Amino acid sequence: MFSSVQTAALSGVQALPVRVEVDISTGLPGFIMVGSLCQEVRESKDRIQAALKNSALDLPASHITVNLSPADIHKDGTAYDLPILIGVLQSLQAFPAERTEGILFLGELGLNGEIRAVRGVLPIVRKAREWGITQCIVPSDNAGEGAIVPGIRIRGASHILQVLEFLKTQEEDILPVYAGVEASQTPAPPDEPDFAEVCGQEHAKRAAMIAAAGFHSLLMTGPPGAGKSMIAKRIPGILPPLSLEESLEVTSIYSVAGMLPPGNALIRRRAFQAPHHSLSVPALIGGGGSPRPGAISLAHRSVLFLDELPEFQKTTLDSLRQPLEDREVHISRVRYVVTYPADFLLVCAMNPCPCGYYPDRNWCRCTETQIRKYLGRISGPILDRIDLCVELKAVELKSIRSDPRGLSSAAMRDMVLRAREIQSRRYAGSRIRFNSDLSGREIEEYCRLGTAEQEYISSIYDKLGLSARSYHRVLRVARTIADLEGSDDLTRKHLLEAVYYRPGLEYWKG
Numbered sequence: 001m002f003s004s005v006q007t008a009a010l011s012g013v014q015a016l017p018v019r020v021e022v023d024i025s026t027g028l029p030g031f032i033m034v035g036s037l038c039q040e041v042r043e044s045k046d047r048i049q050a051a052l053k054n055s056a057l058d059l060p061a062s063h064i065t066v067n068l069s070p071a072d073i074h075k076d077g078t079a080y081d082l083p084i085l086i087g088v089l090q091s092l093q094a095f096p097a098e099r100t101e102g103i104l105f106l107g108e109l110g111l112n113g114e115i116r117a118v119r120g121v122l123p124i125v126r127k128a129r130e131w132g133i134t135q136c137i138v139p140s141d142n143a144g145e146g147a148i149v150p151g152i153r154i155r156g157a158s159h160i161l162q163v164l165e166f167l168k169t170q171e172e173d174i175l176p177v178y179a180g181v182e183a184s185q186t187p188a189p190p191d192e193p194d195f196a197e198v199c200g201q202e203h204a205k206r207a208a209m210i211a212a213a214g215f216h217s218l219l220m221t222g223p224p225g226a227g228k229s230m231i232a233k234r235i236p237g238i239l240p241p242l243s244l245e246e247s248l249e250v251t252s253i254y255s256v257a258g259m260l261p262p263g264n265a266l267i268r269r270r271a272f273q274a275p276h277h278s279l280s281v282p283a284l285i286g287g288g289g290s291p292r293p294g295a296i297s298l299a300h301r302s303v304l305f306l307d308e309l310p311e312f313q314k315t316t317l318d319s320l321r322q323p324l325e326d327r328e329v330h331i332s333r334v335r336y337v338v339t340y341p342a343d344f345l346l347v348c349a350m351n352p353c354p355c356g357y358y359p360d361r362n363w364c365r366c367t368e369t370q371i372r373k374y375l376g377r378i379s380g381p382i383l384d385r386i387d388l389c390v391e392l393k394a395v396e397l398k399s400i401r402s403d404p405r406g407l408s409s410a411a412m413r414d415m416v417l418r419a420r421e422i423q424s425r426r427y428a429g430s431r432i433r434f435n436s437d438l439s440g441r442e443i444e445e446y447c448r449l450g451t452a453e454q455e456y457i458s459s460i461y462d463k464l465g466l467s468a469r470s471y472h473r474v475l476r477v478a479r480t481i482a483d484l485e486g487s488d489d490l491t492r493k494h495l496l497e498a499v500y501y502r503p504g505l506e507y508w509k510g
Contacts, residue, residue, distance in 0.1 A: 003090035003097060006104045006133065007083035008124040009068075009075050012338035013256050013293070015120070015127035019069045020080065022087035027063040033084075035068030038076035038290065038335075047109045048085050055113035055161055057089075064088060074336050076290050079118035082107030082137070085160060086167070095167040102134040105163075106142070113160045117141035119258035122251055125149045135177075137163060143178040145255060148248070148266050154178045192237030193230075196408040200395050201227050207390040207501060209412045212238045213419040214435040214480030216473075217324070217346040217385065219309070219503060222392030224356045228349035232305045235347060236270040238413040239303075240420050246301045249341060253300055257293045271302035273344075277311035281319050286340050287331045296323055299344035309350040310377040317382055320346070324385045327437075348386070350378075360394075387436065387473050389503040419483040435479045440472055447475040449490055456492050460499050474498045 005020040031045040045066075052059050066084055068075050083105035090097055106124065107115040121142040126149050128136055135153035138146050143156030155175040157163045166174040195205055204220060208231050211218040220228040242250065251267045254260050261267070275284065275295045286294035296304055306312060323329045327343040353371045357363035366374075423434060426446065432438060438446060449457065461471055478490050478498035487494070 001091045001093065003087050003100075005083045005087040005090065005100050007080060007106060008104065008128065009073050010077070010120045010123070010256060011073070011336070012291070012340050013123050013252050013297075014339075015124040016073055017127075017131055018073065018075065018080075020083045020087045021067040021069055022084070022091045023065045023067075024060075024062045024088070024091040025065075029061040029063060031064045031066075033066045033068075035066075035071045036074050037068065038074070040078050040290075041068070041075050041080055044078070044081050044084055044109075047081055047111060048088065050111040051081075051085065051109045051113045051160055054111060055159075057160075057164075059088070060092070064091075077118065077120070078108035078116075079106045079120070081109040082115060082157075082160070082163070085109065086163065089164060094164060099167045099170065102132070104128045104133045104136045105138075106136065107139045107157070109160065115139045115157050115159060115163070120256045121145045122148060122248075122255040122260075125152060125154065126248070126252070128152060137166075137175065144265070145251075145260060147178045148251065192409060193234050194409045195231075195234050195238070195412055196406065198227050198230050198234070198406070200406075201231065201392055202406050204228075204231055204390050204392050205407055205412070207388045208232075208235050209238065209407075209416060210477065210480055210484065210501070211235065211345065211347070211388055212412075213416045213484055214387075214423075214476065215345055215433075216387035216436050216477055216480065217348075219348045219350070219383075219386045219389045220392055221350050221352050221389070223351065223360075223394050226392040226394055228392060229305075229307060232274075232303070232307070232347045232349060233272060234409060235345070236272050236303050237409045238416050239270050239345075240413075240417055242268055242270065242301060250301055253293050253297050253341065257298065259298070271299055272305060273299040273302065274305040274307060277306075277308050279312075279316065281313075281316050284316055285319050285323065285329050285331065285342075286338070287333065291331065291333075291336055291338050293340045294329070296320070296329060296342040296344055297340040300341045301343060302345065304344040304346050306346070306348045309348045310374055312377075314377055314379065317377075318379055321381055321385065346386070352391075383503045384467055384469050386503055387477050388501040390501060415484055418486070419480065422483045422486070435476045435483070438472075438476050438479070440468075443472055443475050447479050447490055449495075453490060453492055453495060457495055460495075464499070464502070466502075470502065474502060477501060 001024055003022045007018050007020055008015045009018045033045055086105050106118055108118050110116055117139045121138055122145050125136055125146040129152045136146055137155045137157055140156035140158045143154050146154040156178050157175055162174055212235055222228055247266050247268050273295050282288045284294050286297055323342040329340050329342045331338050352358040353364055353366040354374050355364055355366050358371055478494040481494045481497050482490050
């Protein structure tokens with residue numbers, strides 16, 4: 001007998017509809033599965049057979065054929081266990097066939113019949129609602145995640161016997177609809193580290209505020225102990241809170257990666273991703289044998305901090321070129337092609353030389369060749385994509401003892417929020433969210449310069465040998481500086497500060 005059950009596949013963070021088709025016929029006993037399956041999906045038949053046996057359910061000696069349609073979509077993961085099992089039981093007439101209409105099934109099976117958590121439930125449930133699915137049966141551990149999506153009923157199951165009994169009787173008490181937690185009821189984040197704790201370095205704090213206000217990439221250079229990491233860790237605290245739509249995007253990425261926090265609550269705070277410099281290219285941009293989002297996608301709408309920048313492999317750093325421009329990463333492999341969102345705020349920190357104390361020759365013992373080789377690990381195209389570069393000096397004792405110590409995170413956050421509000425009004429109805437999103441054509445519209453300002457930026461362009469990309473980045477940063485000051489016009493003062501933050505390529509040339 002033939003049966004068909006609804007489930008879904010993941011391509012990046014997008015869900016695609018999949019039908020589990022099961023045919024049971026007489027003939028040589030066997031369990032055949034087709035439909036472009038990876039190894040863990042092929043192993044599903046063994047988990048299903050053991051789960052049925054250990055749940056006192058008989059599987060007759062028949063010829064079972066399972067097709068996951070469409071067959072040209074690659075399927076991986078263990079979430080197909082439950083829908084395949086339900087398809088087999090439906091073909092065996094264990095319950096009326098119409099009972100599975102409008103239901104999407106997801107779940108991994110244990111050999112004892114337990115239904116275990118899987119990844120990617122949130123993006124699948126969001127798409128299922130668009131497909132007209134009225135309810136989803138998912139593992140109990142994923143029910144809170146699925147219940148974030150309004151307008152669709154989520155039922156959490158912990159054992160296959162629960163699901164079977166529900167499909168037989170349709171009694172609500174067996175698999176009640178999960179109520180979930182309202183987004184407004186999610187726990188408040190713990191206290192963020194405060195910029196007031198940073199001694200001195202007011203110019204670096206100013207650069208961090210500009211970066212947060214316009215979502216501009218930032219590079220900090222300076223000796224050990226100057227406060228580079230302290231500043232970076234405090235940037236999420238001055239960013240505006242995630243909107244509901246942004247929260248759903250970020251939570252979907254963490255769901256696909258299998259990294260949702262306990263309780264499957266909606267993520268409402270900006271992340272701070274700080275990978276070690278030994279990470280590989282797939283770990284940074286995503287991919288792998290079974291594709292997963294990388295660090296840049298886990299930092300979507302948040303901060304990606306690369307400490308000790310020259311210590312990263314050059315190929316790893318150069319893999320950031322396309323994501324920094326396109327705000328997403330495209331991964332093409334033999335078995336799959338996926339796209340992950342990667343709209344992150346890049347913050348980097350580095351020492352000026354291998355020992356960290358250049359140009360202080362009282363401490364630095366590095367040769368010019370060593371310094372040049374060290375700085376040469378960062379390619380020119382990567383530097384050209386960094387909006388703000390600021391050099392930190394060693395902190396003086398009087399700065400450590402000073403009270404008050406300067407701007408707090410609360411004061412900086414208020415300034416950032418005002419600048420973001422100006423950008424929201426300016427770009428209302430367009431695709432642009434921040435000044436860093438401006439394209440070349442849009443820069444001409446929103447960053448108009450007076451005659452004096454045009455002459456000034458022309459002289460700077462020739463004197464510093466800027467590229468067209470660098471020129472546009474200077475104007476974007478100047479636009480953000482003007483927004484922080486509440487100015488509609490770009491003045492020479494704004495341009496001068498933006499140019500001051502440009503990476504000094506002569507510094508890298510030695």
